[in-house]
Amino acid sequence: MASSADISVAVVAGEVSGDMLAGRLLAGLRAQLPNARFHGIGGPRMAEQGFVSDLPMDTLTVRGLFEVIPRYREIKRIQNTLRDRLLAERPAVFIGADYPGFNLGLEMQLKAAGIPTVHFVSPQIWAWRGGRIKKIQKAVSHMLVIFPFEEEIYRKAGVPVTYIGHPLAEMIPLQPDQDQARSALGIAVDARVVTVMPGSRMGELKYLAEPFVGAVKLLAARDPGLRFVVPMAGDKQRAYFNELVARAGLSDVDILLVDGQSHSAIGAADAVLVASGTATLEVALFKKPMVIAYKVMAASWHIMRHMGYQPWIGLPNILAREFLVPELLQHAATPQALADAVWQQLTDAPGRLRLVQRFTDMHHSLLRNSAQESAAAVMRIIESPSS
Known part of the structure; x- marks a missing residue:
């Protein structure tokens, strides 16, 4: 293998979760390739490892099926430009960090x-769009998976695969300290706290923030002593949420908006109202009761609801293979239904204890040294004579 100074590694992450995952992988790679060039498209976690982003990551961020249509030409142009650069450069390996709609198409052209090509985080072919496995076979030299049940799927399909564990299982302690989290946010230890997580992207907020605010209003009416914590991903999100809070007349409700600090917000909670996505797994690893909600554009929902292969959408329920926690989807995610479900999670003491045990078992099953495991898999590809 050439010296690390002569090696370039290209990576594309299109969302916050992909940036976090790729940041862990690059940390492991940087230890073995101290002088290599890491570049592509990514965010702040990747930049911490010396990654240079050729474009801002948010230029790729789109949510939903129909929401991508207005930006299709722009995103396709970015993909083609990046493809041409990488074909000229010929990096030692290309790593697609999640974001399959963009990365699999790029990987197919690069592998050919x-x-x-390494794809980090399997598309949810076990949940919907199982036909993607044929595209993955053509596009991916090696798949890195973060859930144990995914290994068998790829082995059967003849795709080289490595289970690396989930990085969040390393970042979140097995026994989170609720008192410490509350202290960090200035919340009394004996307070009753509901954390509200309507999503980090404006596309999510557009559909979930209003019913979530409505649920807050109903819960506060049931128990005026409740404290609500809402982590915000940026100034635009904060302004939008504050506007909804003001419109709902909640000036007397104890709502604490915090910049980022999602782990402190989850750790401080007695129950969490959360948008479907990676955040649901974070809540499970913090061993917290939760209610999961999901809403998208009506046309997207009409298609997506016919494409699912299993009855769950929340990661904790998928991993458990049962409805451990409630899921309220699309039209079912009304303020009243959300408030009732959160109240049940707050008041069911035996259920809370059962969830702690189930989520602890889940945590153990996902715990590996993901940076080391993923970097080792990538290094085997870089060092392979065939590559």
Whole structure:
């Protein structure tokens, strides 16, 4: 293998979760390739490892099926430009960090040209769009998976695969300290706290913030002593949420908006109202009762609801293979239904204890040294004579 100074590694992450995952992988790689060039498209976690982003990550961020249509040409142009650069550069490996709609198409073209491709985080072919496995076979030299049940799927399909564990299982302690989290946010230890997580992207807020605010209003009416914590991903999100709070007349309700600090917000909670996505797994690893909600554009929902292969959408329920926690989807995610479900989670003491045990078992099953495991898999590809 050439010296690390002569090696370039290209990576694309299109969302916050992909940036976090790729940041862990690059930390492991940087230890073995101290002088390599890491570049592509990514966010702040990747930048901490010396990654240079050729474009801001948010230029790729789109949510939903129909929401992508107005930006299709722009995103396709970015993909083509990046493809041409990488075909000229010929990096030692290309790593697609999640974001399959963009990355799999790029990987297929790079692999066909002889550039090894790694896809980090399996598309949810076990949940919907199982036909993607055929595209993955053509696009991916090696798949890195973060859930143990995914290994068998790819082995059966003849796709080289490595289970690396889930990085969040390393970042979140097995026994989170609720008192410490509350202290960090200035919340009394004996307070009753509901954390509200309507999503980090404006696309999510557009559909979930209003019913979530409505649920807050109903819960506060049931128990005026409740404290609500809402982590915000940025100034635009904060302004939008504050506007909804003001419109709902909640000036007397104890709502604490915090910048980022999602782990402190979850750790401080007695129950969490959360948008479907990676955040639901974070809540499970913090061993917290939760209610999961999901809403998208009506046209997207009409298609997506016919494409599912299993009855769950929340990661904790998928991993458990049962409805451990409630899921309220699309039209079912009304303020009243959300408030009733959160209240049940707050007041069911035996149920809370059962969830702690189930989520602890889940945590153990996901715990590996993901940076080391993922970096080792990538290094095997870089060092392979065929690559």
